Amino acid sequence: MRMSNFGYLVRRGIGSVFKNTMMSIASFSVLLVCLLLIGLSVIVALDINIIMTNIEDRNEIEVFVYDDVTDAVLTHISDAVSSNRNTASVKFYSKDEAWADYQEKMPQFKELYASLPRNPMPYTFRVTVKDIKSISDTAAELQTIEGVEKVTAPYNFASALVDIRSTLSIIAGAMLIVMTVTSVIIIYNSIRSSVFTRKKEINIMKVVGATNSFVKIPFFIEGTFIGIVAGAAAWILTKLTYEAIVRLFEGDITIWQVFGLVNIIQFDSITWYVLAADCLLGAILGAVGTTFSTGKYVKV
Amino acid sequence: MVELKNVDVHYVDGAKGGVDALNDVNIRINDGEFVFIVGDSGAGKSTLLKLLTREIQPTGGRVFVNGYNLLKLKNRKLPYFRRSLGMIFQDFRLIPTLTVYENVAFVLRVIDKSKKYIRQRVPYVLNLVKLNDKAKAYPGQLSGGEQQRVAIARAFACDPKIIIADEPTGNIDPRLSYEIVELLQDINECGTTVIMVTHNHDLVKYFGGRIINLKDGSVAFDGCIEGE
Numbered sequence: 001m002r003m004s005n006f007g008y009l010v011r012r013g014i015g016s017v018f019k020n021t022m023m024s025i026a027s028f029s030v031l032l033v034c035l036l037l038i039g040l041s042v043i044v045a046l047d048i049n050i051i052m053t054n055i056e057d058r059n060e061i062e063v064f065v066y067d068d069v070t071d072a073v074l075t076h077i078s079d080a081v082s083s084n085r086n087t088a089s090v091k092f093y094s095k096d097e098a099w100a101d102y103q104e105k106m107p108q109f110k111e112l113y114a115s116l117p118r119n120p121m122p123y124t125f126r127v128t129v130k131d132i133k134s135i136s137d138t139a140a141e142l143q144t145i146e147g148v149e150k151v152t153a154p155y156n157f158a159s160a161l162v163d164i165r166s167t168l169s170i171i172a173g174a175m176l177i178v179m180t181v182t183s184v185i186i187i188y189n190s191i192r193s194s195v196f197t198r199k200k201e202i203n204i205m206k207v208v209g210a211t212n213s214f215v216k217i218p219f220f221i222e223g224t225f226i227g228i229v230a231g232a233a234a235w236i237l238t239k240l241t242y243e244a245i246v247r248l249f250e251g252d253i254t255i256w257q258v259f260g261l262v263n264i265i266q267f268d269s270i271t272w273y274v275l276a277a278d279c280l281l282g283a284i285l286g287a288v289g290t291t292f293s294t295g296k297y298v299k300v
Numbered sequence: 301m302v303e304l305k306n307v308d309v310h311y312v313d314g315a316k317g318g319v320d321a322l323n324d325v326n327i328r329i330n331d332g333e334f335v336f337i338v339g340d341s342g343a344g345k346s347t348l349l350k351l352l353t354r355e356i357q358p359t360g361g362r363v364f365v366n367g368y369n370l371l372k373l374k375n376r377k378l379p380y381f382r383r384s385l386g387m388i389f390q391d392f393r394l395i396p397t398l399t400v401y402e403n404v405a406f407v408l409r410v411i412d413k414s415k416k417y418i419r420q421r422v423p424y425v426l427n428l429v430k431l432n433d434k435a436k437a438y439p440g441q442l443s444g445g446e447q448q449r450v451a452i453a454r455a456f457a458c459d460p461k462i463i464i465a466d467e468p469t470g471n472i473d474p475r476l477s478y479e480i481v482e483l484l485q486d487i488n489e490c491g492t493t494v495i496m497v498t499h500n501h502d503l504v505k506y507f508g509g510r511i512i513n514l515k516d517g518s519v520a521f522d523g524c525i526e527g528e
Contacts, residue, residue, distance in 0.1 A: 004415045019397065204393050207353070208407040208458070209383035 001214075009214070013221025016194070023194040027187055027226045028233075031285060034183040035234035035278050036241070038176060043242055043274075045172035047264045052165050054263060059132060059161075061153040063125040063142050067095075073147040074123060080145045086129045086138040093124040122149060133162050180285070187289025191223055195294050219294045220287055227286025231279035238274060242267050302329040302352065302462065302495070307361035309347050309517075321347040323517045325361070329495060331461070334488045336504045337497045339514035345497045348514065349466055352495070353385060354378060366461050383411050386455030386492075390467035392447040394439040394454070400426065401435040404454045411458055425453040429483060445476035449483065456487055463487060465496040469503060481507055 017024045065077060082090050093101060098121035103113055127142070129135055139153040195202070205215050246264070267274070309322040322344045329335050339345050350356045351363050354370045363370040366384040373381055387393075394403050401422055408418045426432045429449040439447055448468055455463050465484060469477035481496070481503060488494045498504065504511060508527025513520045 002412055002414060005409045005412055008409055200393070201395050201397075204395060205410060206379075207382065207387050207393070208410050208454075209379045209381075209385075210410040211379045214379075214410060 006217075009217040010221050013218035014225050016198075016218060016222050017225055020194050020197070023190050023197075024222075024226055027190040027223070027286070027289075028230050030186040030190070031183055031227055031230035031282055032233050032237070034179045034285070035231055035282055036237050038179045038281065039234060039238040039274060039278060040241060041172050041175045041179070043238070043265060043267075043270075044245075045168065048168050049165070050263050050265070052161060055161060059128065059135070059154055059157065061127040061129065061135065061139050061142060061151060063127060063145075063148055064150045064152075065123040065125070065147055066149045067122055069123070069147045077125065077145050077147050081125050081127055081142060084127075084138060084141060086131055086134050088128045088130045091126045093121075093126065095119050095121055095123055098122070098124045183285045184289050184292070187223065187227075187285055188293045191219060191290045192293035194222070195219060216291070216294050219290045223286035223290030224283045225286070227282035227284070228279045229282075230286075231282030232275065234282065235271075235275040235278045238278070239267050239271065301331050301364070301366070302327065302493070303362075303364040304328075304348075304351070305362045305364075307351065307358045307363060309344075309351065309356065310359040320517050322351075322358070325514075325517070325519055327512060327519065327522070329493060331493055332488070332491055333510060334485060334494045335496070335510045335512060336507075337495060337512045337514065338499060338501065338504055339520075340499070342516075343514040344517040345514055346466075347517075349464060349497060352464060353387065354381065383458060384461050386458060386460035386463040388448070388451050388455050388463065388465040388468045390470035392439070392444075392451045392471070394447060394450055396439050399436050399438055400431060400442070400450050403439065403450055404457050407454050407457055421457055425457045428456065428486070429453045444472040445479065448472055448476075448480055452480070452483055452487070456492070460492065462493040462495065465494065467497055467499070469498060469500055474500075477503055478506070 063077070063081060065074065069077075078090070078092060081087060096119065099119045102121055103110070127138075129138055135153050136155055139151045139155075142148060143151045202215055246267075304325050304327045307322055307325040308320070311319045311321055313319055325344075325348070337345055337348065347356070351358060351370070352365055354363075354365075354373060357371065366381070368377075368381045368384075370381075395406065398406060404422045404425060405418050408421060413421070423432060423435070426435055429452055431446060431449055431453065434442060434446060434450075439450065442450065448471070452463075452468070455465075463484065468484070469480050472480065477500065484494050484496060485507070505525070506528050508525045510522075510524050512522045
C-alpha cells in the first residue's frame with residue numbers, strides 16, 4: 001500500500017473518532033476506568049509486596065543456648081545456624097548483650113530488673129530467614145543443634161503474612177484479568193456498534209474491491225487512538241489518585257512506621273513507566289477490541 | 301467477457317424445501333457489448349448479478365467473468381476480481397459522509413492509485429458525468445439523478461472492463477432515466493462492457509440492443525431488438 005493511501009486511512013480512522021462522538025466517549029470512558037483500576041491495582045500490589053517484605057524482615061527466629069555450654073559448642077552452634085540454607089543473617093548476643101537489649105526494649109520493668117540476683121538471659125542467636133514460608137521447618141532444624149535449649153519463632157504471624165500475601169496476589173491477579181476482559185468486551189461492543197452503523201460503508205468498500213486490511217485499518221486506528229488517549233488520561237488520574245492515597249497515610253506516623261511505608265513507591269520515580277504502560281495497554285485493548293469486532297462485518 | 305455455462309442456483313429453505321433461482325442458464329456476453337437484462341420480480345435477475353460479483357456461488361455449472369473462473373476464485377483474490385468490475389446500484393450506495401469528489405477518489409484509493417493519478421482522474425470522470433461543479437457537495441445535497449451520475453462516475457473511475465448496473469434508473473425521475481442510459485452508452489462506446497438490469501420496458505424498447513429476458517430462473521429470450 002502506498003504511504004499516501006495509508007496516511008488517508010489513518011486520517012479516516014482518527015477522523016471517525018470525532019465523527020462518532022458518542023461511541024468514542026463510551027469507549028474512552030470504559031478504557032479510562034479500566035486502565036485506572038488496573039494501574040492502581042498494580043501499584044498498590046507492588047506497594048503491599050514492599051510492605052510485606054519490610055514486615056518479614058523484622059521476623060526473627062531466636063535461638064537460646066544452654067547456660068553451661070563451652071566456647072567450642074557456641075562456635076559449633078554459630079556455624080550450624082549460619083550454614084542453614086534458609087538463614088539470611090545471624091546476630092550473636094552474649095548473655096550481657098541479650099540482657100541489655102531486653103532491658104532497653106522493656107524499660108517499664110526497670111525497677112524489677114534491679115531486684116534480680118543474676119542475669120537471666122541465655123546466649124542468643126537472632127536469625128532472619130530468606131523464605132518466611134519455611135520458618136517452621138527452619139526453627140525445627142535449629143532446635144536439633146547440640147547445645148540449643150529453645151527456639152522461638154513467630155509461627156502464626158509468619159503463616160498469616162504468607163496467607164495475606166497469597167490472597168492479595170490472587171485478588172490483584174483476578175482484578176487484572178477481570179478488568180482486562182471487561183475492557184476488551186466493552187470496547188468490542190462499542191466498536192462493533194460503530195462498525196454496524198457503518199455497515200453500508202463497509203459493504204461499498206468491499207463491492208469496489210477493498211481488501212480486508214483496507215477496511216479494517218481505519219477501525220484499528222480508531223480503537224488504538226482512543227486507547228492511547230484513554231491511557232494518557234488514566235496516567236494523570238492514576239497519579240492524582242495514588243498521591244492522594246499516599247497523603248492520607250502520611251498524616252498517620254504510626255501506620256507509616258509500623259508498616260514501613262517509607263519504602264513504598266514514589267509515583268514520580270515510575271511516572272514514565274506508568275504512562276508508557278497505560279498508553280501501550282490502552283492501545284492493545286483498543287486494537288484487540290477492534291480486531292474482534294470488525295472481523296464479522298468485513299467478510300462479504 | 302462474461303460466460304455462464306449450465307448455471308443452476310438453488311437456495312436452501314428449510315420450510316419450503318428450497319427454491320430454484322436459476323435453471324440451466326447459458327449466457328455469453330462479449331467484451332464491449334451493452335446488454336439489458338430484464339424480467340419480472342423473482343425471475344432471477346438479482347441472483348444473476350450476485351453470481352457475477354461472486355456474492356454467491358452457483359450450485360451447478362460454471363461462471364467466468366473477465367477471465368476469472370469464479371468457482372475457483374479464492375477469497376483473498378476476490379477484492380482484485382471486483383476491481384475489474386464497476387458496480388452501480390438502484391440506491392446509489394454513496395458514502396454520505398464523503399463529498400462527491402471524495403466518493404469517486406475513494407475507489408481509486410481502494411485500488412491503491414497514486415495521489416497524482418487521483419487528482420487527474422477524478423475531475424476527468426466528474427466532467428464526463430457533468431458534475432464538476434458539484435465536486436465539493438455531499439450526496440445528501442444532490443438530486444437522485446445527480447447521485448446516480450456520481451455512482452456512474454465512481455464505477456467508471458477505476459476504468460473497469462465491465463460495468464454492472466442494477467436497476468440504475470429505479471430511484472430517479474423517469475425523464476432523467478434516459479440521460480442515465482445515454483451516459484452508460486457513452487461509457488460503452490469507450491469499450492467498456494455494460495450489463496444493465498432493469499424492469500423498465502419503455503426504456504429497453506426506446507434504446508433497443510441486446511436484451512436477455514429472464515423468466516422463472518431461465519433465459520426466456522436472448523436477442524437484439526431495434527430501438528425506437
